[in-house]
Structures are given as structure tokens and as C-alpha cells.
Amino acid sequence: MTAALTEPRPALAPPPPSSGSKRRRQRAFDEPPRWQIYVPLGIYLLFVLVPFYWMLLFALREPGSDSLVPWPMTGEHFAKVWNERGFDTYFLNSMYVGIASMLMTLFVALTGGYALARFKFKLRMPFMLALLCSQFIPGALMLVPLFEIFRELQMLNSLWSVIIAETVFQLPLSIILISGFIRNVPPSLEEAAWVDGCSRLRAFLAVVLPLLRPGLIAVGSFAFVHSWNHFLFALMFLNSQDKQTIPVGLNTLLGSDSVDLGALAAGGVVAAVPVVIIFAFIQRWLITGFSAGAVKG
Template sequence: MTAALATHRGDGLPGALAHDAPPPAPVRRGRERSFDEPPRWQIYLPLGIYLVFTLVPFYWMFLFAVRPAGSTSLVPWPMTGEHFSKVWNERSFALFFQNSMIVGVCTLLATTLVALAGGYALARFDFKIKNLFMLALLCSQFIPGALMLVPLFEIFKNLQMINSLGSVIIAETVFQLPLSIILISGFIKNVPVTLEEAAWVDGCSRFHAFRAVVLPLLRPGLIAVGSFAFVHSWNHFLFALMFLSEQDKQTIPVGLNTLIGADSVDLGALAAGGVIAAVPVVIVFAFIQKWLITGFSAGAVKG
């Protein structure tokens, strides 16, 4: 019995081996850095420099917007709202904001609906000129909008749509559609066609199968396409300047241009107008950033 106990003691090892075995290695806690991973400062330093170059202009604009006229302080204190009150009430920025919102929302809806129909056709149907049509969509992205101003102006003039927000909405939608159709087509290709076929077997029509099966899966892609259409139409200056000559129909980019005089510039009012123009875009991206990143990921991965 004594020999058996001497032989089997410790952690189930023979007595001699258990006595001579080295102590277990200490457990290293915490995250171990890989040999291929660079030091943290090599990651955060470039990101910090980029962040400074990105945020300093915004801070400078905000500083001029809330700083009293004539002040040279680099700190936004004391703060004033006189510049915002001036551009919102005296410079008709309330009307410009409303017009820009109408153009942005209508362009978003029109672009998303038409791109959804076109993208589904490219993703699910085969026809003879499909590759040629895709090539035409890609090549249209190389055409600057300035080259199309004269023909578009003549078209809208014949349609009696000059000085109408509808002309800007149509022009913005047309220039957003090629890229939007290509993106939506890529999103739909990532949805397996077998899901639709299963719905067809259950008695659904093509439209009902698309609405019930495919459309819910396209939400990130639709949000990505719609957000780009809204931001582009909100910030675009050229079409609104050419097609809208009456002040009550102008948008925010054109309104900002009216704050720049021939001999002087009201920097406070201009900065306040810039803050007003930037706030909706920031709010939109703050709420949809999760869906936007998911949409980019879905479009980048081949299904």
C-alpha cells in the first residue's frame, strides 16, 4: 500500500516524476502582440494627423459662426447666435433650407426607385445588349455635369421647367442613376435566386416574391444608395445655379454663394450658413452609419 501511494501521488504521475517535474509555466494574461503587428504609435499617429487635418477646417468654420464680429479669439467663448439669426432670417436661409430638403428627399426617392427596378433587371435577366448597357453606364461616369448644362437647359426650357425645383430634381436623379443602378445590381446578385424560386413555388408572383423575399435583404444597399443621392443633391451647386434664377427657388449652395460679395465677405454669416448646410448631412450619416457600412460590405463581397 505504501509503495502504491508512493508510486501514484501528485497529479496522477509516478512519485519520482511528480517530485522532479518542473513547476507549471505561469499563465500570461493580457493581449500578446504579434511579431507582424506594428506598434500602436505607428497606427494612431497617422490617424491623429489625418483627424487634425479633417477637423480643423470644421472647427474654424464653427469658430467664425459662433464668435462675435471683430473677435480674434481662438476659443469659441463668449458665443453668439447673431450670425445664425442673420442668415436664417435676413438672408432667407430658411427658404433655402426648405428648397434643398425638397430637392434632396425627392432625388433620394426617385433615384432609389428607378435604380431598384434597373438593378433588378440587370441582376436577374439576360438580354443581348446587357454588357453594352453596363459599359454605357460605366462610361457615363466620366462625363462631367458641366458638359450637359446647355442641352439640359434647352430641354427644360422647352418643357417650361426653368425656375422649377423639378428641373433640378430630374437632373440630379439622371446623374445619380448610373452608379446607383450598378450598386443595386451588385446587391441583388448577392441574394440567392433560389429564395425567389422557393417563393414562386409557394404561389407568389415575381413582384410579390421580390417584395417579400429580396427587398428586406436589400435594406443596407438601398440606404447606401439613397444616402449618396441625398448628399450629392444637397451639396450640388451647378444645376441649382443654372436652372433656378429666382431667389425663392434657390437652394443652400446657391444661397451660400450670395453671401460672397464683390468687395467683401461676411465671414461670420458665411460660416453660419456652412454650419447650417452641414448639420443635416452629419445627422443623416450619424443615424445610418451602421446600415451604410453593412451596405458597403454587402456590395464588396461577391455572393
């Protein structure tokens, strides 16, 4: 009896951790401290926004002021570039070139992308490889042959020369992207439409094209922005002032002896605002188009 009482008792096992503590430990292990996320993001945001603030500062503050706050604000610089420097014409020309280039790029990319995605032919892979390799050719190397072609066709000093050049320059990547989106659409959807009596074109317009909306918005937006911002083709192919685009118009604000910083900043705001508005409205479609492809779920 005495021996039984003096026998050491076994150590009690520690209680199992609760599910809440497990979740906290897992979260602490998976997630870095918040300052490691917010500090780099804050530095990057500061790096991005300071140039925009500096541009708005020069565009909105009064001439001759050296204040770091644009107060009192003035619209004198905007009125100067819009009415006196011809930015109203430059804006319309850039909008015309951007929209026309976007529509032509989307149309040709749709037809070429559908052929690459749905038809099998011997030179399909070499053709796609050639499209990819063409992206490594700088646009400056295309200036001389394109200039000679447009001169023979009597298209110099025409907005259509810039539109065609921009379309040709953007087509390879656009065709590859559109073919990837079309490849994500199951062919069985088209085959079901064929069984119901639809032709290939009608099945494409009724079944495939609605599913390509995120991809079309993504490709079209980049085509528009590229045409809007491109400087080289407009500078080389357009001679008269009433045919120039906004990037070339900004270049005219740089004088040989002095620079009107207020007018230059106002022109930069005019050039940047449409692009900012476009991406603000289509950012959801851009994310959907480049992350999820053309088919949801």
C-alpha cells in the same frame, strides 16, 4: 566503469516555449507599434477637424472678435442668415430636392438593377459598360442639353428641373450598385416564393426588398448628399431667389468687395449639420451595405 563515468553527457534541449510566449511573439510580429497607428490617425483627424473648428469659431464668436475661443458665444450670425438672408427657404428647397431625388433614384435604380441582375439579354454587358463610361462625363457638359430640354418643356425656374437633372446624373452608378446587391440575393428565395403562389412582383417585395435594406440605405444616402451639396444645376436652372438651394445661397454671401465671414460660416454650419446627422445615424448601414452586400451570414 571509469570510462562510463567520464563520458560527456548529452546537452539538454531547451524547453519548448510556452503558448503565452508564442502568442506574444506572434502579436508582436503581426501588429506594428501603436504609435505608428495613432500618430498618422491623429494627424489626419487634426487635418479634418481644424476646418470645422474654424468654421464654428467664426459662426459662434461675436462680430469683430479675434479670439481663438468662441466665448462668449452668440447666435447673431445664425439669426442673420436664417431670417435676413433667406436660409429658411433655401433649407426647405434643398430638403425637397434631396428627398425627391433620392426617392426617384432609388425607384428607377431598383427596377433597372433588378433587370440587370435577374434577366439575361444580348446587350446587357454593353449596357453596363455604357453606364460605367457615363460616370466619366463631367456634369458641366450636360448643362447645355439639359437647359434646352427644360426650356422646351417650360420647366426652368422649377425645382423639378433640378430634381430630374440630379436623378439622371446619379442613376448610372446607383443602378450598378443596386444590381450588385440584388445579385447577392439567391434566386432560390424568389423561386420558393413563386412555388408558394407569389407573383414576381410580390416575391420581390416580400423576399428580396427586405434583404436590400443596407444597400438601399447606402445608395439613398449618397443620392441625398449629392443632391444636397450640388451647386451647378441649381445655379443654372433656378432664377428666382425663393427657388434657390443652400449651395447657391452660400454663394450669395460672397460680396464683390467684402465677405461677411460670420454669416458665411453660419451658413456653412447650417449646410453641414443635416449631412453630419444623416451619416451619424446610418453609418452602421453604410458599412454593412458596402462590405457585406445585401445578404447577412
